[in-house]
Amino acid sequence: MRYLTAILFSLAVAFAAFPASAAKIDDQFQAWLKTDLWPEAKSRGISQKTFDAAFAGVSPNLKLPDLVMPGTKPKTPQKQHQAEFGSPGSYFAPIGNVTAGGRSRAGQYAKTLAAIEKRYGVPGEVVLAIWGRESGFGTAKIPYNAFEVLGTKAFMATRKEMFRKEVLAALEIVQRGLADPGQMKSSWAGALGQPQFLPTSFLKHAVDFDGDGHPDIWNSVPDTLASIANYLVNYGWVKGRDWGFEVTVPDSVTCSLEGPDQGKKISQWTAMGIARIGGKLFPANELKAEGFLLMPAGRSGPAFIVTPNFYVLKEYNMSDLYALFIGHAADRIAHGDKGFSGAWGKVGGLYRSDVAAMQRGLEKAGYDVGSADGLPGFKTRRSIGVWQAKNGRAATCYPDKGLVEAMR
DSSP states (O other): OOOHHHHHHHHHHHHHHHHHHHHHHHHHHHIIIIIIIHHHHHTTTTHHHHHHHTTTTOOTTSSSSBBTTTTTTOOOSSSSSGGGGSOGGGGGGGGHHHHHHHHHHHHHHHHHHHHHHHHOOOHHHHHHHHHHHHHHTTOOOOOHHHHHHHHHHHHTTTHHHHHHHHHHHHHHHHTTTOOOOGGGGEOOOOOOOTTOOHHHHHHHHHOOOSSSSSSOOOOOOHHHHHHHHHHHHHOOOTTTSSSSEEOOOOOTTTTTGTTTSEEHHHHHHHHHEEEEEEGGOOOOHHHTEEEEEETTGGGGOOOEOHHHHHHHHEEEEEEEEHHHHHHHHHHHHHHOOOOOOOOOSSSOOOOHHHHHHHHHHHHHTTTSSOOOOOOOHHHHHHHHHHHHHHSSSSOOSSSOOOHHHHOO
């Protein structure tokens, strides 16, 4: 009984301390707003009225991820097992919802999509795929106060400087009358509205397509769809080109040729024995243009020849799998649900710390892995392939337990 009493007393002390700690952090946050953020906002033309309205009643949200409490240092779990490090195939599980929703809305918004494609050159199915992936075609809840999220992260997140730029951009949106503070609803990461634009992206890419005088990515479907298309165009979307094609890659072609910096004319890839799935021919205009090898799971998954438009899609979210999801979903919206011909192997299952350790080992051996961040991007994948070939192993171009052990 005495032991239970001691436990209850300890818990009571802990819970009593937390509000005090939170109150202290709030005091620090309010001081930061007044003495740090406000002077810079003022220098950028933000009025006191706008600033006060934006942060009225706002306190730091300590439930947000990636926060660093004042007086502490960032900590990354040594063993961090996340979905991204399992089989890439699991990433495509929700694609049916996006494609079904996209096809139903393709007819509903046919005139708007046609007008957008005429103006921007981006196919409607690509715009629909992004809309579906980002916000479930506007049905996803976007409940957060953007100033609470962005302010908290600018004050105490691991990427403070990035979020500082975003909260200042959010203030500019309100200052310019593009949205009221109450309209500034975001995700937990501070992304706004149906296309999930960060505030800097809103200022650069959001457009008024319904003609009411202001871009509204929270409530207007035409503005949302056109803003997505404008975003892609501003990042270099090439009108008339596809995003990419699923292919077969013979053993004679090494997977270490992957990457946007190792492009060849698609006709050159075909001369090496790479062919489209199902015996289809590449369009004549594509054969003359540059393409890039993409093998997101190395030899343990589908392979692709992608175009520069793939890397434009990647600008929306810096992930090969994201861009592939969007391109594949767009194809299925336009041509019917059909999965990849190649199967995703049972790859992944490694802790992020293990992948990072392997990357550091490759770096010590003189390989460029991009960054030893635990994420197996194309530079890591192809470096693995080169190392494997030099060490008498079959080149798979994807991390595995044996490779992690070899690099320790």
